[in-house]
Amino acid sequence: MRIIRKFVLAGLLLGLNAMAFAQDHQHHDGCTGNHDHAANAQHVCGGEAAKAMKPQANMAPQTMAFQNDIYAAINTVDNTIDIISFKDDSLQRTQRHLVDQLVGRHDLAFVFVPKSVAVYGHQIVYVAASRDSSLLRVLTPCGKVLNEVKFPGYVDAFSYCACGQFTATGMNDAGYTLLVSKNLNGDMSKIALDEDSFVNYRKPKKSEEIATADPIGMGLTVASVSVVFLVLIFLAIIFTQYGKMLMNIQKKRAVKAAAATTPAATTQAASSVDVSGEVYAAIAAAVHLYHDELHDEENTIITIQKVERSWTPWNAKYYNMNQYFNKRR
Numbered sequence: 001m002r003i004i005r006k007f008v009l010a011g012l013l014l015g016l017n018a019m020a021f022a023q024d025h026q027h028h029d030g031c032t033g034n035h036d037h038a039a040n041a042q043h044v045c046g047g048e049a050a051k052a053m054k055p056q057a058n059m060a061p062q063t064m065a066f067q068n069d070i071y072a073a074i075n076t077v078d079n080t081i082d083i084i085s086f087k088d089d090s091l092q093r094t095q096r097h098l099v100d101q102l103v104g105r106h107d108l109a110f111v112f113v114p115k116s117v118a119v120y121g122h123q124i125v126y127v128a129a130s131r132d133s134s135l136l137r138v139l140t141p142c143g144k145v146l147n148e149v150k151f152p153g154y155v156d157a158f159s160y161c162a163c164g165q166f167t168a169t170g171m172n173d174a175g176y177t178l179l180v181s182k183n184l185n186g187d188m189s190k191i192a193l194d195e196d197s198f199v200n201y202r203k204p205k206k207s208e209e210i211a212t213a214d215p216i217g218m219g220l221t222v223a224s225v226s227v228v229f230l231v232l233i234f235l236a237i238i239f240t241q242y243g244k245m246l247m248n249i250q251k252k253r254a255v256k257a258a259a260a261t262t263p264a265a266t267t268q269a270a271s272s273v274d275v276s277g278e279v280y281a282a283i284a285a286a287v288h289l290y291h292d293e294l295h296d297e298e299n300t301i302i303t304i305q306k307v308e309r310s311w312t313p314w315n316a317k318y319y320n321m322n323q324y325f326n327k328r329r
Helices: 002-030 030-038 206-213 217-270 277-292 322-329
Strands: 064-067 069-074 080-087 090-098 112-121 123-129 133-139 145-152 158-160 167-172 175-181 199-201
Touching: 002 217, 064 112, 069 112, 069 123, 080 112, 080 123, 112 158, 123 158, 123 167, 145 175, 145 199
Parallel strands: none
Antiparallel strands: 064 069, 069 080, 080 090, 112 123, 123 133, 133 145, 158 167, 167 175, 175 199
16 A cells, blocks of 8 residues: 555646646746756755746745656645655655654644645755744755744745745635745845734734723623623522412412312211210210329328438538639638
8 A cells, every 4th residue: 555655746746846847947938047057056055045936926835846857745744844766767765854843742733734835946944833833944955044033923824926926825814915025036044024024913812902992991891780680580590480479379279179178068067067966965975074084192291301311521512612712711
């Protein structure tokens, strides 16, 4: 599977190289002098400035770029820029440039991740971005850093036009960023950041918008207090209605219980009319006799007898006194 993947990558790069050769051939018909200068340019790793840079106006992010048999690809797995070239009629990765340390990092929001890469002449340019800042680097084919620019904002694409102007831009939820560097003359290591060529618009937060609209906080205070009182009133209404509902339920239950017990009471009252007075007299006499026979006759005379007890220190009063009183005695 790995061999098939290598063959597919080699075929893709060969196709891109053929397309670039065709474009260079077409460009040779219009501007022969510039093409000859590009073909005869020489570069030494870490030394000379780039020559024969081919202007490009592409602003879309690209993960792979090639020019002058130099291929640069973004490796999102290892967070690197892989530099690939032809050696012995085969594609070989010659250098691997680490954009930012990724292993062991917990603050992933602040890790620079490569977004776009391009090859201009013999210089490799790429931009990387984190959550709120960006990084632009210029490399040699050997992976040496020629220039590095860090700036606030988010950038994910760049371009270079024939007039020698380099433009980098990007946009996310926080706002947009624009970086313009002019008069490069084919040397991308001259890219610089100054106040006149850099714009970073950051969308204001909700707290900043509220602070701008209400500097003293009067509106926010009134709104918060109103919300609190409205919630309290709403809760009071709910509790009041809930109590009334419970009272109505209890009244309905009481009415149902009274309606269920009324027929039995009426029947008992109707039956009591038929009982004569002799029956009530007999019942009263029986109850009286029952209470009289409940207890035996008891002697109601109470006597108090004095019991002589021997002396014991447990009831001696002087043992309960304070030592101060014992000394005085």
